[in-house]
Amino acid sequence: MLRDTFDGAAERYDRARPRYPRPLVEELARAADLGPGSRVLEVAPGTGQLTVPLAGFGCRLTAVELGPSLAAVARRNLVAFPRVDVQVADFERWEVPREPFDLVVIATAYHWFDPGLFLAKAASALRPGGRLAVVTTHHVAGGTREFFDRMQACYERWDPATPPGLRMPTEDETATDTGEFERSAHFGDVTVWRGAREITYTTDEYLDVLLTYSGHLALAEPARRGLLACLRELLETRHGGRVTKRYLHELITATRV
Template identity: 30%
Template sequence: MDADKELEQRRSCYSAVATAYNRVRPRYPVDLIQRAIELAQLPPKAKILEIGCGPGIATVEFARRGFSMVCVEPSLQMCQFAQQNCAEYPNVEIQNTSFEEWDLQTDSFDAVLAATSFHWIPPEIACPKVADALRDNCPLILLWNVVPSPRYEVFQVLKEVYQNFVPSLAKYERIEQDKLNLQAINQTVIDSGRFQKLISDEFGYNITYNTDDYLMLLSTLSPYIALEAEARNALFAGLRAKIEQELGGAITLEHLCTFEIMEKTVEDE
C-alpha cells in the first residue's frame, strides 16, 4: 500500500465507529498517567504535541493537569469527539490532519505523546519528525492500551462461533505476544538513533462488559472493521447468543496498559 492510500485508510478507518470508540474503548488508568508524567519530569506548564489523539481519551487526562496540548488527528469524526471532550480546556488545540502532513514546529514541544497511535506511522517518518519537534532532552511518551482479551477458558467458549463464521479470527491472542509486539516498536524508536533512556511500566486489571458493550468494543477493532458487513453481522449474532446463553450476558476481559518514555538524543554540535 502506498503512502497516500495508507493516509486515506487512517482518515476513514475509525470514522464509522467513532461513536462506539468514544464510548467503550478503555481509558488509561489515572495512576498510569500520573506515573508517566512524573517519570517524564514534565514541567507544570509543559507544551505537549499529541499524535493521533482519537476522541481525546488520553488528551483529557493531560489537559486537566494544566498542560498545553496541540493534537493532530486524521479522522474528522474523531476530531469532533475530541473537541467535545476537551471543550472545557482552552489549552487544547485539535487539528484535523495526519502527523505526516502536519507542519513541523521545530524545537517547540516539551513532550510528544502518542496514545495507542504510534504504530500507525512509518518509523522512518515518525522518529525524526518527533525528535525535530521536541526541545533538547525532552521525552517521547508512548501510551498503549493493549486490546483487552478474554481469559483462555472464556475464549474457548467463543471459539466455535469464530470457526463457524470467521475462521481467520479463531485465534487466541495472548498478552505476552502483545508485549513482544510493543517491545519491537520501542526498539525501532531506539534504533533510529534519535532517542535514548527507555523507561517503562505497566498496569493490568480486569474490565467486565455486558454483551452490547463487548460487541461494540469489537466493532472498533481493526480486524472486525475490515470484515464484510454480512460476515461481521453473522459473527456478532453468534457471539451475542453464546455470551447470553453460556456466559450470563457479560464477559470479563484482561486489560493491560503500558507506557514507554524515551528522551530525545541531543546531536553533537
C-alpha cells in the same frame, strides 16, 4: 486503509473505548514532568481518551487527529480546557511548529505509522531533552478465559483471516520490541512501564467495543452480523451476559538527544 475506518464510528469509539488507567497517566506525567508550563503534542488522540486526563495537568496541548469526526468529538470532550488545540491533519504531512514541544505522546496508534519516519518527525517536534511517550494496549489472557477460548469457533466460522486454534497470549509472552527506539539516532534513555487491568462488560457493551476495532469494522456486513450474533448467543447462553477482559498497557518513554 484500515486506520481510516475509525472515523466512521466516532461516537461509538468515544462511548465504548476504555479510558487509560490512572496509574499509567500519573507515570507519564511524572516521566515528562507535566505542568502548566509544559508544551505537549499528542498524535492520533481519537476522541480524547488520553487527552482529557493530560489536559487536567494544565499543560498547553496540541492534538493532531486524522479523522474529522473523531476530532469533533474530542473538541467536545475538551471544551473545558482552553489550552488544548485539536487539529485535523495527517501527522506524517503536518507542519511542525517552530516552538518545540516538551512531550510527544501517541496512545494505541503507533502501530499505524512507519517507525523510522514517525521517530524522525517526533524528534523534530521535540526540544533536546524532551520526552517521547508511546502507549500500547495488548489483549492478554485473563478475565473470563472460557469465553475467549469458546469464541474462537465464532471467529473461525465468520472471519476467514482467523488463524485456527488462536488463543490470547499471556503477559509474559507480550512485550513490544523497543529496539527501534534504542537504535534510533534521535533518542536515548528508553524505559518501559507495564500495567494490567480487567474490565467487565455486559453483552451489549462488549459488542460495542468490538465495533471500534478496525478488523471488525472492515468485515463484510453479512460476516460481521454473523460474528456478532454468534458472540451474543455465546455470552447470553453460556456466560450470563457478562464478560471480563484483561488488558496490558505499556508506557514506553525515550529522551530526545
